[in-house]
Amino acid sequence: MKIVVDSELLAEALEDASKAIASKNIMPILDCFLIEAGVDGVKVTGTDTRTTIQSYIFSEHVQIEAPGQIALPKLSLEVIKKLNGDVSIEKKGNNVIIISRKKEIDMGVFDSEEFPRVPDIDDSELFETTGKELKKLFKKATYAADPTGKNAAILAGAHVYINDGVIGIEATDRHRLAKTEQPTDVGHLGGAVIEAKALGELQKIILDKDNLEFGFSKSFTGDVVHVFVRTDRFTFYSRVLEGAFPDVGRMSIVPDGVTEVIVEKGELMSCLDLVYTLAKEDKHNKIVLNITADEVSIRGQGRETGKANESIVPVSFKGGNFAVALNSKYFMDAIKALDGDKVKLVFSGKVKPIFILDESDKKSVHIVLPYRTEEV
Amino acid sequence: MKIVVDSELLAEALEDASKAIASKNIMPILDCFLIEAGVDGVKVTGTDTRTTIQSYIFSEHVQIEAPGQIALPKLSLEVIKKLNGDVSIEKKGNNVIIISRKKEIDMGVFDSEEFPRVPDIDDSELFETTGKELKKLFKKATYAADPTGKNAAILAGAHVYINDGVIGIEATDRHRLAKTEQPTDVGHLGGAVIEAKALGELQKIILDKDNLEFGFSKSFTGDVVHVFVRTDRFTFYSRVLEGAFPDVGRMSIVPDGVTEVIVEKGELMSCLDLVYTLAKEDKHNKIVLNITADEVSIRGQGRETGKANESIVPVSFKGGNFAVALNSKYFMDAIKALDGDKVKLVFSGKVKPIFILDESDKKSVHIVLPYRTEEV
Incomplete structure (x- = not known):
């Protein structure tokens, strides 16, 4: 050569x-x-x-x-x-x-x-998209996976599916969950669980302007064996994780909240950023939200390092006063995945999932489970 | 409070x-x-x-x-x-x-x-300088110390002295040596060995524009116990290392070289940079220089990774052809400490110290010992 x-x-x-x-x-x-x-x-x-x-x-x-x-x-x-x-x-x-x-x-x-043989790919089932769109899709859910797969190997991946004209992605580590869907002009290709780690590497090489083919390569029994992403610069393919992804459909339906509050995303993040400085000293990253019509106060506490307290004024508020303890890292991860500049929080009970929503994107759901604690 | x-x-x-x-x-x-x-x-x-x-x-x-x-x-x-x-x-x-x-x-x-009591400092013996000057002085020698002090605790420091209107600094880890001197208007303050690590931290907080007082605080027996650097923003003081610094004076006299060559600093560095990519895979960072009137060739070899070869044309050459093996990391460290855009290399024999000199600064000497090797 x-x-x-x-x-x-x-x-x-x-x-x-x-x-x-x-x-x-x-x-x-x-x-x-x-x-x-x-x-x-x-x-x-x-x-x-x-x-x-x-x-x-x-x-x-x-x-x-x-x-x-x-x-x-x-x-x-x-x-x-x-x-x-x-x-x-x-x-x-x-x-x-x-x-x-x-x-x-x-x-x-x-x-x-x-050198390992590159797998043969059946590229008959695919849809076309842009780098920008695909990265946006991945960003909205992949963060919620558990890349270590420590508790369940299947949760190291994000479940991507193309059904009835919709492409969806969902991921959960049992303590949080993210799910988003978007219309597509492709009918039904089925679904597969792709390692979050591989999706992370893939996002690094995709450019916004890339025209992409994204598809599933199936075995003769019809199971997806590989996913592939193809541009004129590169082809990426990854074996998919075997096993059934948990059915998170029912969990991700936004409930009627007992308390619903909308806040400015920027204010909330700057507030969390400070509180997290102390909260991260504790392995649970625990913070406490106190929500009233007048203010959303956030309180964080490191084990030995001290506590921080900050409050912001809600844009809108519905329901009763509410207090809850949660993982600030998880909370920040979810907020970062939102597109809009306002965050809607929906609480439906003391130990019920907390919904972190984007008013500008009704198709995406982000959930964090609260901590069970006496303190709140 | x-x-x-x-x-x-x-x-x-x-x-x-x-x-x-x-x-x-x-x-x-x-x-x-x-x-x-x-x-x-x-x-x-x-x-x-x-x-x-x-x-x-x-x-x-x-x-x-x-x-x-x-x-x-x-x-x-x-x-x-x-x-x-x-x-x-x-x-x-x-x-x-x-x-x-x-x-x-x-x-x-x-x-x-x-909180530990801050030491009392006798600030009667000092000289005034600028941040820029002091950092420049430190840069030219500190790199050659052995911050771990593994083989000799005193070599974890750089020896700074003010004698007969000259401020000097010298450091060595036994395999290399750096020494520089500058005139100063202060007569005689003596000398002290300051930890290279502390000098590193000090350089991070000094600004070029700072007006500094640099001085020695002595015990009643006349030994330097602390060095201090004072500006209107901060005071730094550090205990000095105890013990006698090796007498490197005789070693640092530039000999009559059997081969002397001058090369462009930029060319040499870019050349070394590539060769080092492979050489650093080997713990000795070994490279081989081959010097003739027409070219200086640099050859590096990783243990299993391959070898690289590059040559540059000398600006001037004196003496006979010469070949030597040395530590490329040490060589690069010395070159980085030079101010000018030309590097003069002086070789006086197979196993003799290699002098790396700056034509624009006759007061600084940088030495690297060659490897004893059959290969060259």
Whole structure:
């Protein structure tokens, strides 16, 4: 294999593919990029065997002097970033020679045959969207997953489904829940649970302006095995988590609240930000909300660090005075996922879920469970 | 105690004092600021018992409603940073109440009597300089110390001396050495070894425009016990390391080189930067220089990662061809400490110290010992 390519272009392709490479690998080959040069250009692949990212450099942007493939250590990305202008990359025996002006780097390559095979994808079931739309969708729910999957492996993922002209995403870690839906012009593709971690990496490589194909690749029994996202720059695919996602539909219906209050999002966040400084010293991040027609007061307490208290004036208020204790980190995460500049809070009882809603987006629901506490 | 002060001004004072607070403390009182309010204004102190930083808010910038003192947890800095405009800080029993607009923070305070006593400083022996000058002096030598003091406690410091109208600083970790001198209008104050770590923190709080007093505080036997740096914003003082600093005077005389070469600093650094990417994978950071009249080639090799090679054209050359292996990290550290845009390298033999010199600053000497190796 021998190619000549602009170092910046190559660095971008490696950077994207590197997002799928795990930080620690038992097998050295998984610490590599697979670089394939052929008539279409150059394809760079990174994988942790569950998630794979392939990025492309089209033939018009690269000189293929000899087609072929190599498995290049991850460290090569750092090297390529230090270069300027065109670089030549050539395989010689078990090494690759990278030349840029007077710089010559000689790296060992791995056996490219050992690189995991990229899965075959059935790309018949997909819908088209933009990077901006897809990232917006993910942002509104992924935060609520439990990436460790500690209590239930399936909760390490977000459930994405396309049913009856709607694309929806929902995630929960049992203490909080987020769900959003949007109309789409695609009918019914089914659903799959995608690891929150993979969705996080995916969001880093998607650009707002990308035109994307998002789809499900199914087994012959009709189960979704992989999800994929394809642009002209890269293809991302990830195995989906197996098992049934909990049915959160009923939980996410907004109840008639005994107390409903609307506040300015900016004010609420600045208030929480201060209280959180102390609350985060305690592992429960506990804060207490006291809501009346005149003020929403927020009180936080670190175990040994002290307490903070701040209040804001509600924009509107309905129902009776209400007090509740909750996890301030979870509360802030939910508020950050809202688009609008006002936050509606709905309380339906002492130990009932707290709904954090966006008046400008009726299709999204964010829920945090309160702490059971005597103190409030 | 009760004061009212601009939150930004207070945050700055706390920030400076916090530089002396260790990250982990066994005694909770050392995790605190001592805040003293009196007729002159407010004094904020942080200490790790060896190094102490006191910063000031003058009486014209603070309302002292009740004089007194409190020991406030380090976390308060984070809290104050989140506030805007004036804050009121008031001691009530064992707590301090911080109020800013509608925000109210209630923190536990510690017994201020437990706070370590600030040492008495004899400030009769000092010289005046600017922040810019002092930082420049420190930068040229401190890097060569061994902050861990692993092999010899005294080498964790930099030796600063004022003798015969010269201020000098020298540091070594036995594998490298840096030394610089500058004329000063102060005659003879003696010398002291200051911890490199403390000098690092000090550099963070000095501004270029500061007018400084730098001096030694001596015991009745005439030994330097503390060094101090005083501006109108803060006073820094640090105990000095006890013991004799090795006599590096003879070592730092530039020899007649068998090979002397001058190269562009920018070119050399960019070259080293790339080679270091691979060389740093090996714990010795080993690189090999090959010097001829036509080129200086730099070759680096990671243990399993590959090797890099780059060459630059010397500006001038004297002597015979020369090859040497050395620590690239040490080499880069020395080059960064140079002011000029050209680097002069002097080699006087296979296993002899390598001199890294600045043509624009004859008073500074930087030395790295080569690796003994068969390979070169």
